[in-house]
Each structure stands twice: as C-alpha cells, then as structure tokens.
Amino acid sequence: MSTLSGPGDDPGLSAVMGERRQLINLAYRLLGSLAEAEDAVQETYTRWYALSPQQRNAVENPGAWLTKVAGRVCLDLLRSARARRERYVGEWIPEPVPDPAEWSTLRPGADADPADRVTLDESITMAFLVVLDSMTPAERVAFVLHDVFRYSFAEVAEIVGRSPAACRQLASSARRRLAGSRTPAAPAAQRAGIVRDFRQAWEAKDIDALIGLLDPAVTTVTDGGGLVSAIGTVDGGERVARAFVDIANRVPGLTFLERTVNGQPGLVAQQDGVVASVLAFDVADGRITNIWVVRNPEKLGPWTAAAAR
Numbered sequence: 001m002s003t004l005s006g007p008g009d010d011p012g013l014s015a016v017m018g019e020r021r022q023l024i025n026l027a028y029r030l031l032g033s034l035a036e037a038e039d040a041v042q043e044t045y046t047r048w049y050a051l052s053p054q055q056r057n058a059v060e061n062p063g064a065w066l067t068k069v070a071g072r073v074c075l076d077l078l079r080s081a082r083a084r085r086e087r088y089v090g091e092w093i094p095e096p097v098p099d100p101a102e103w104s105t106l107r108p109g110a111d112a113d114p115a116d117r118v119t120l121d122e123s124i125t126m127a128f129l130v131v132l133d134s135m136t137p138a139e140r141v142a143f144v145l146h147d148v149f150r151y152s153f154a155e156v157a158e159i160v161g162r163s164p165a166a167c168r169q170l171a172s173s174a175r176r177r178l179a180g181s182r183t184p185a186a187p188a189a190q191r192a193g194i195v196r197d198f199r200q201a202w203e204a205k206d207i208d209a210l211i212g213l214l215d216p217a218v219t220t221v222t223d224g225g226g227l228v229s230a231i232g233t234v235d236g237g238e239r240v241a242r243a244f245v246d247i248a249n250r251v252p253g254l255t256f257l258e259r260t261v262n263g264q265p266g267l268v269a270q271q272d273g274v275v276a277s278v279l280a281f282d283v284a285d286g287r288i289t290n291i292w293v294v295r296n297p298e299k300l301g302p303w304t305a306a307a308a309r
Helices: 013-017 020-031 034-050 052-055 062-087 101-107 127-132 135-147 154-162 164-181 189-203 207-213 237-250 301-308
Strands: 212-223 233-235 254-261 265-269 274-284 285-296
Touching: 013 034, 013 127, 020 034, 020 062, 020 135, 034 062, 034 301, 052 164, 062 154, 062 265, 062 274, 127 164, 127 285, 135 154, 135 164, 135 265, 154 164, 154 207, 164 254, 189 207, 189 237, 189 285, 207 237, 207 265, 212 237, 233 237, 233 274
Parallel strands: 212 285
Antiparallel strands: 212 233, 254 265, 265 274, 274 285
C-alpha cells in the first residue's frame, strides 16, 4: 500500500513553496476572496504531496503543474460559487485587501498572512474585481491567466478544458466587458484628495458637501453577508449622501481612517476601535462614481487583525 509523502520528504520543498505567492495572487484574482484563495492554494499543495516521490520527480516544471492545478481548483470553486451566491444574503462584494507595506507597518514582523502576498496593481482594484465577478467562470479564468499572468492560450486551454481558439474567444469577451465598464483613471493624488474630502464631510455629517463630491449617478453597494446590517444598493448623489449621514447619526463612536484598499485610496470605519467596514471608491471626472462598503465580518479578517495590533 502506498503512503502519502509530505513536505519533509521533498528536497525541492523550497522551490515548490516559492510558488506560493504567485498562486495566492492568481487565486485571489480568480476568486475575489482571500479565504477562498488560501483554501484553493492549500488544496493545490495537498494534491502535489498526494503524488508519489517518483511522480513529483517526473514533473518537469513544478510551477507550471501547480498553476494548472490551482487554476482548475479555482474554476471548480467559481462554478460552485454561482450557486452559493444565489443563497448569499444581500449583495456580494469581493474581499478587500490592505496594502502590503501598510500591513507590515500595522503588524511588524507579520508576514504569514495571505494579504502580504497579494501584489497590488490595476488587476486588483475593487472596480476591476467587481467586473471580473460578472464574467462566466471560464471567461474569468481565461482572461486572468492570459491577460494578467501572461500564460499562452495553449496553457490556458489545458486548465479550462477548451481549445486554445475557444479560450481566445473567452478572453476577448472578457475584455469587452471590461472596456464597457472602464472610465478614465483619475490621478492617484486626486483620488486621495477626494476620499479625504469625503471622510471629512462624512465626519461633519455635511450632506451638501457629500453631494458635491458624488457623481449624480453614483452607486453605493454594501455587503453585510446577512451577519450585520447593510443598506444594500443605493443610487443617486443625494440619496447616497443622506444614507451616509444617516449612518453617522445612528452609529455612535464611528471613526474614519484613510487607508489603501486594493491599491486605491479608501477608508476604514471603526466603531469603538473595532473595524466595522472597509470602503473602496471609484473616481471619474473629479467625482465619486462608485462606493463599495464591505461590512461582512468574515471579509474583514486582515483589517480586524491589523487594528488589534
């Protein structure tokens, strides 16, 4: 009877585990959840160590093998996620991640959290992840693997289980979705200034100031996961402004911190020192066009742990 060999039996452990950051980056972009990304990567390594030493030695490129398995695990999770999302209470928003440098400052010496291993770029912004979430599982996997991580369509085809030509079409369809949702990127300094002004107006409960910062067609989406109160989706500048002032009036002891959320200026709202929500913003033409408010405590793990330090 064969026995399951583990990490201690593998002389190439360092090289194999060195792929972990890449796998976390891939899985987070595919799944929009740090917790699910960690589970997917763990499952990938479990399958690696389920191979016999002879089978592992026969793998010419362990990194490519791990990526292929991780992609397939994520594809399966995305397919099942559609059914889970139908049962999810309220709106679903991708899990927000802090800036790695900021995380290190908040938690000196803490390098084990998956948030430390997520590289921030355009493909990690909340606006980008929200559009990714609107794609079919196959579109999302094909696009992320090819356009973000630069795998060939032949490699993508092995993961998705379709022909290279079909994967090319999937990625093309995904690009059209993104193009239809994109607005000209605002300069980083302008974004930060607008978010800062929003924080100050929210603290002051100044409805007129808030309305002035919001696009007339702004949309706010709140994710409470059925675990905490959430306002759901609110559209329109005046309605959104009044909703935020109402929150400030109803929730005593709120404080607002300017933080980097998925690589963009954002806010963390704390109640009596406990993280209550993380806010991500999209800005176009000098006004806020979208606000995503994550209140589900299961998605605030990195932020809650950081605040506790």
